[in-house]
Amino acid sequence: MALTTSSEKAGVGRKTIKVRRPLSPVERWLWISHQISPMNGFAWVQVRGKICPEQLAWAAAAVVAEQPLLRVSIHAKADGTDPWYEPAAEPVMPIRVVHADADDELAAERELDTVEMAVPVDTSTAPMARLVDVVRGAGTEAETHDLVLIMSHTIVDATARVNMLAQLLGYAAEWDPDSDRPRSVVSRDPVPPLGYALPRGVRGLPRAMAAVFTEHMASLRARTKPLAPERYVAPAEKRTRLLLRKLSGDQLKALLSTCRRNGVTVHAVLSTAVARAVGREIGIQQGKVTIRTPVQARAELSPPLARSDVGNYMCVTQTYVDVDPNAEFWAVARQFNKDLKKRLRLRAHLSSIALMRRFAPKSLATSTRFVDGIDDRAAGAVLVSNLGRVDFPDRVGDWELSAVQFFSTMSVTGQMAICAVTSNGVLHLNTCYVEGRRRPNVRPGSPTTRWRS
The missing domain is CATH 3.30.559.10 (Chloramphenicol acetyltransferase-like domain)
Known part of the structure; x- marks a missing residue:
């Protein structure tokens, strides 16, 4: 080479x-x-x-x-x-x-x-x-x-x-x-930037603290089971690995058709399937796991921003998903849709950004306690990031272009993320995971057969 x-x-x-x-x-x-x-x-x-x-x-x-x-x-x-x-x-x-x-x-x-x-x-x-x-x-x-x-x-x-x-x-x-x-x-x-463009009503610290308390109580009521790391990996030693998966055009059409027939979004299906895979991985037949969902906040800001505006405008919310393999899959996915819509209406994902003004560390040297807290809380959850259908060209000039895909290294924010995006008739579904915390054979592709059922 x-x-x-x-x-x-x-x-x-x-x-x-x-x-x-x-x-x-x-x-x-x-x-x-x-x-x-x-x-x-x-x-x-x-x-x-x-x-x-x-x-x-x-x-x-x-x-x-x-x-x-x-x-x-x-x-x-x-x-x-x-x-x-x-x-x-x-x-x-x-x-x-x-x-x-x-x-x-x-x-x-x-x-x-x-x-x-x-x-x-x-x-x-x-x-x-x-x-x-x-x-x-x-x-x-x-x-x-x-x-x-x-x-x-x-x-x-x-x-x-x-x-x-x-x-x-x-x-x-x-x-x-x-x-x-x-x-x-x-x-x-x-x-x-995101923290300085929050809409009126979610900027204040009292509102943000109330939203965090509400989220904490919801988590306690859900009694979620964490995806425990296989071993501890210090934040500075984390190494992200990548698994690449995709659904072909025919598979994607079948998935979209089934989603429409059952009244759910693709994101709900992905999140429900991932939750069940996590349940199998940690060995539980009942209970719930936490699925974290990045939310594109551009349209909610004041003033609203275009998708082409450069900056980081992703917030994160979370839902608690039933992993019972005997529960009706599409009913669980519909419940996920309802829960996610409710959380977005409450705008807790924006309120959490307001908290960063008060609690974000001032420097690397003073970040240890904050990083350890993030590492402890995020370690047991899986992030499912779905950009949805993006308008990406399949031809530019004389060139033929494949479907686009995206992913990220995990840094200190968690141990596993599933990154999905649809373009040019293909759904790319890539998994990023922290080496040592997860085995390489843990993959979200295993529920694919169920999606097509």
């Missing part, structure tokens, strides 16, 4: 908008987590066709020029407190090109596992992002490129990351090899 790197600057005409501000409490917590154990986010697509490194560099420069948060790095005082975004003069996105054999279908997955999921995105330089291009069959009619955009969770969530990858491909298709002119781009205006 040959390896080359590319980080040549591609100039872009632009209106310069600089972001220099303190990190919000949520951003500060994500940055601290990233320092303990990588909190990298990934968006991945396979492209069939010819692409050169200069083409990607030209497109990446345009994306960086358009997005203000891609032109900043994070600085802090000597003791790690009061971190802020510092604009960079000429930020360049690193692009790493890996050449693999034409028949090496696992090349991209191996590169992710051995390098990209283990090495944290550098937050001390701009942009806090990098691109890897795994090339197979270079120079042949079967040339393919697995393009993976890796970014720090501090500045971007999965929704924006997937949109940014599509944007980069769109720009790359415009590249003219006979011209050295950069693409003309106007910088987007910065948008407020």
